[in-house]
Each structure stands twice: as structure tokens, then as C-alpha cells.
Amino acid sequence: MSDNAGITRRALLAGAAGAGVLAPMAGADVGPMAGEGPPPPSPGRAVLLRGGMVLTLDPAQGDYPRADVRLEGSRIVDIAPRIEAGDATVVDVGGCLVIPGFVDTHRHMWQGQLRNLLPDAVLGEYVQRILQEARPAYTPEDVFLGTRLSALGALNAGITTVLDWSHVGTSPAHADAGVAALRDSGIRAIYAYGSGAPGPENAWPGDLARLYREQHRGAEDRLGFALAAGLDPAPWAHARELGLPVSIHVNSTDALLPVAEHLDSQMIYVHGCRLSKAEWRLIADTGGGLSIAGPIEMQMGHGIPPYQQAIDHGVALSLGNDVETSTSGEFFTQMRTAFAVQRMLAQTAAAEGASAPALLGVREILAIATRGGAEVLGLADAVGTLAPGQRADIVVLDPGLLNVAPLNDAYGAVVTAMETANVRDVFVDGQALKWRGRLVGVDLGALQTALARSRASIVRAAGWSGDPLAPFSR
Numbered sequence: 001m002s003d004n005a006g007i008t009r010r011a012l013l014a015g016a017a018g019a020g021v022l023a024p025m026a027g028a029d030v031g032p033m034a035g036e037g038p039p040p041p042s043p044g045r046a047v048l049l050r051g052g053m054v055l056t057l058d059p060a061q062g063d064y065p066r067a068d069v070r071l072e073g074s075r076i077v078d079i080a081p082r083i084e085a086g087d088a089t090v091v092d093v094g095g096c097l098v099i100p101g102f103v104d105t106h107r108h109m110w111q112g113q114l115r116n117l118l119p120d121a122v123l124g125e126y127v128q129r130i131l132q133e134a135r136p137a138y139t140p141e142d143v144f145l146g147t148r149l150s151a152l153g154a155l156n157a158g159i160t161t162v163l164d165w166s167h168v169g170t171s172p173a174h175a176d177a178g179v180a181a182l183r184d185s186g187i188r189a190i191y192a193y194g195s196g197a198p199g200p201e202n203a204w205p206g207d208l209a210r211l212y213r214e215q216h217r218g219a220e221d222r223l224g225f226a227l228a229a230g231l232d233p234a235p236w237a238h239a240r241e242l243g244l245p246v247s248i249h250v251n252s253t254d255a256l257l258p259v260a261e262h263l264d265s266q267m268i269y270v271h272g273c274r275l276s277k278a279e280w281r282l283i284a285d286t287g288g289g290l291s292i293a294g295p296i297e298m299q300m301g302h303g304i305p306p307y308q309q310a311i312d313h314g315v316a317l318s319l320g321n322d323v324e325t326s327t328s329g330e331f332f333t334q335m336r337t338a339f340a341v342q343r344m345l346a347q348t349a350a351a352e353g354a355s356a357p358a359l360l361g362v363r364e365i366l367a368i369a370t371r372g373g374a375e376v377l378g379l380a381d382a383v384g385t386l387a388p389g390q391r392a393d394i395v396v397l398d399p400g401l402l403n404v405a406p407l408n409d410a411y412g413a414v415v416t417a418m419e420t421a422n423v424r425d426v427f428v429d430g431q432a433l434k435w436r437g438r439l440v441g442v443d444l445g446a447l448q449t450a451l452a453r454s455r456a457s458i459v460r461a462a463g464w465s466g467d468p469l470a471p472f473s474r
């Protein structure tokens with residue numbers, strides 16, 4: 001089994017290597033910054049980001065109106081108003097904002113080919129279309145391509161860390177393909193191994209041990225692992241034996257109470273819109289973190305996103321895009337949703353005479369989107385903030401474009417006005433993966449050709465029309 005999986009993995013990697021040319025990514029804004037200026041810094045060279053406005057999101061560091069950031073290898077080694085360049089490649093980020101990369105704590109990346117398929121769906125239709133009709137049709141190659149597309153879209157939007165909630169573990173080869181796609185993209189990820197379509201080859205959850213043994217490359221690796229599971233705690237033991245987190249969707253009331261003794265600080269809860277007070281206390285007492293998918297929860301009927309409940313109970317709070325079948329794959333929409341919903345609810349409560357919580361501001365929102373995600377994933381000592389010793393996962397934002405300029409409030413610009421077009425450069429582990437508005441080393445033509453083939457075969461197997469004006473009927 002593992003030999004076959006290895007062959008598949010190698011074949012997938014070979015097929016995806018492409019020509020290694022620079023090409024604009026679909027959706028990347030090809031504005032004045034795209035393609036201009038010097039080539040990206042060579043891997044392995046020290047880098048000095050010179051003269052940016054640095055929002056560290058680290059409470060001890062604060063903000064720098066103008067500073068240099070020095071990267072060596074995979075880490076930030078210094079942030080100061082002026083650093084001598086020495087041997088470093090100097091990158092001029094004057095006029096730009098420098099922030100930690102966004103951390104997306106819940107996304108089903110295998111569904112990349114099915115983006116925007118279900119804009120009007122509620123949860124029941126999603127389960128039918130995606131999990132019952134499409135998922136059984138997915139081959140390992142389809143998993144690879146969907147995951148790779150989703151990862152590249154995330155990087156393009158400044159998301160440098162993602163938890164891939166990969167409930168397409170239909171066979172060991174499917175799981176290997178998901179892992180291979182994450183590695184291939186260069187994003188920092190936690191591959192959360194979930195069950196897929198039922199069948200004789202489905203080895204979830206026991207295959208987690210094999211996957212981890214073959215794929216885990218130590219603490220410095222960009223790729224970590226977790227188990228994506230349901231409310232039955234029996235499978236969680238497979239993660240616990242390996243010291244790995246468990247992520248579960250909880251969208252009911254009091255379902256956590258019977259499994260209280262199994263909850264711990266490595267739990268990553270998703271949604272939580274209908275949790276009881278007793279469950280909130282339980283999560284707070286056991287130390288797990290929460291991932292909220294605001295747009296999806298409101299569109300698809302999960303309930304009201306519980307930003308405030310998490311804050312009130314002191315539960316680590318983060319954001320996740322969840323399903324690109326019904327929402328965008330970037331984080332500006334997530335931040336604006338959290339900002340609007342929390343303030344709407346708080347001000348409604350105040351207007352009705354109830355005791356109202358404090359309004360969240362844009363600084364808190366950007367902290368949730370970066371540091372909050374790192375805390376929920378157990379990666380706060382590596383990412384989510386900019387500080388010496390942290391991994392160099394850094395996003396350079398250009399506030400000089402027509403949608404933002406002139407810059408009046410740095411956090412306000414990021415949270416209320418920016419979009420993917422403003423994401424100029426993206427570094428993961430000090431390596432430039434997006435440079436001057438373009439993804440680095442991505443052969444978009446080959447990727448699009450492969451994705452079109454993959455999409456067509458899934459649509460055919462699922463029995464859909466594939467017509468963008470009527471996807472499910474002829």
C-alpha cells in the first residue's frame with residue numbers, strides 16, 4: 001500500500017513540477033507593481049526588508065513607523081529603525097506595510113476545483129453536492145490539484161499558514177496527494193487528515209501513524225499534522241499517541257459534554273455557533289482554540305458567528321475560510337465579516353439596553369487574523385507575529401494602489417480597504433513565494449490545463465451539467 005502511494009506521490013510531484021517559469025496567478029492583480037523591479041532574492045541569502053511601516057502584532061514590539069527587518073535562513077533575526085545591510089539582499093519596502101502572514105485555521109483545500117460552485121447552498125445541499133456526489137469521484141490527482149490551487153490562492157492573498165481540513169482521505173494515496181500538494185506550494189500548513197468517501201481502501205484514522213512516519217520531517221519543517229475527526233472520541237487516540245492536535249466541527253448544543261474528559265488544549269474546534277455556556281466553560285477550562293468561518297456560518301445556516309462568546313470566555317479565537325465552494329479564499333473578507341458582525345451585535349445589544357461588550361477595533365481584528373490563528377494552531381512561538389527568532393512568514397502590503405491611497409490609518413487600511421491586489425510580496429520561511437504581485441515559480445498554464453481536466457471528470461462523475469449558468473441542470 002505504501003509503495004503504491006509512494007509511486008503516486010512521485011508521479012504527482014513530477015507532473016506538477018512544470019517549467020518553473022514565472023507567470024501571473026489567476027486573480028493576482030497585474031497592476032503597476034506586477035513584474036517590475038529586481039528578481040526575488042535568491043533562496044539561502046540573507047534578506048533586509050528596508051524602510052517599511054512594520055506592524056509586528058507582537059505586544060512587546062509594537063509598531064515601527066519605519067524600520068528594517070533582517071531575515072536569515074528561515075527566521076527573522078532583527079527588527080530596528082536602521083540595520084546595516086552587510087551581506088543581505090536589500091528589498092526596498094518603503095511606503096509599504098509589513099505584517100505577519102495571515103493564519104487560516106480551517107479550510108477544505110481539496111475542493112479547489114469546485115470554487116464558487118454553491119453560492120446559494122445551505123449546509124444540507126453542500127453535504128449532498130460536495131460530500132456525497134463529488135467526493136467519491138475524487139482521485140488522488142484531483143486531491144493534489146484542488147489542494148495545490150487552494151494553497152496557491154491562499155499564498156497569493158497573503159495567507160502563509162493554513163490548516164487543511166482534508167476530509168478526502170478516501171485511501172492512503174489520497175492523503176499522500178494532499179500532503180504532496182501542500183509541500184509543492186511552499187505554504188506553511190497543518191495537514192489535518194480526515195476520513196473521505198467510504199470504501200475498502202479508506203484507512204482513516206489508523207493510517208495517520210503511517211502518514212506521520214513517512215511525511216514528518218522534524219520541528220523545522222513547514223508541514224505539521226493533525227487529525228480531522230468527528231465527535232466520537234475513539235479515533236482521537238490516533239492523534240494523541242503521536243502528540244498531534246485534533247480538529248472537530250461542533251455546530252450543535254451540548255454535544256461536547258459527554259466527551260468532556262477527552263478534551264484538551266490541543267483541540268481545534270470549528271464553528272461553535274450553538275455552543276451552550278457549559279460548553280464554552282469546558283473549552284476555556286481545557287484550553288482548546290476556536291476557528292470561526294463567519295461568511296459561511298451566516299450564509300449556510302450554522303448560526304451567528306460566536307466571536308464575542310470566544311472573547312468573553314477567554315478562548316483563543318481565529319478565522320478560517322472553510323469552503324471556497326461558497327466564499328472567497330482570502331482573509332480580507334474574513335476580517336471585515338468579524339469586524340462588522342461583532343460591532344453589529346454589540347451595538348444592537350446596547351441599543352436594546354442590555355449590557356454590551358466593548359467594540360472590536362481594527363487592531364484586534366488584524367491580531368485575530370494573524371496571532372490568533374497561530375495561537376489556535378499551537379504555533380505562536382513560530383508565526384503570527386514579527387519578532388527576532390520567529391519564522392520569517394511575512395507579507396508586504398502596498399497601500400499606494402487606487403483602492404487604498406492615501407494612507408491615513410495603517411490598521412484601518414488593511415482591515416477595511418485592502419484586497420488581494422494589495423498583497424505585493426509574500427515570504428514563508430524567508431523564501432519569496434510571491435514577488436511584486438506575482439507568485440514565484442508557478443506555471444499557471446500547466447496548472448489551469450490540469451485543473452480543467454480534473455474539474456470536467458469530477459463534474460461528469462457527479463452527474464452535474466458543468467454549465468456555469470446552471471451547474472446542476474441542463
Ligand SMILES: [Zn+2]
Binds near residue numbers: 270
Ligand atoms: Zn469545515
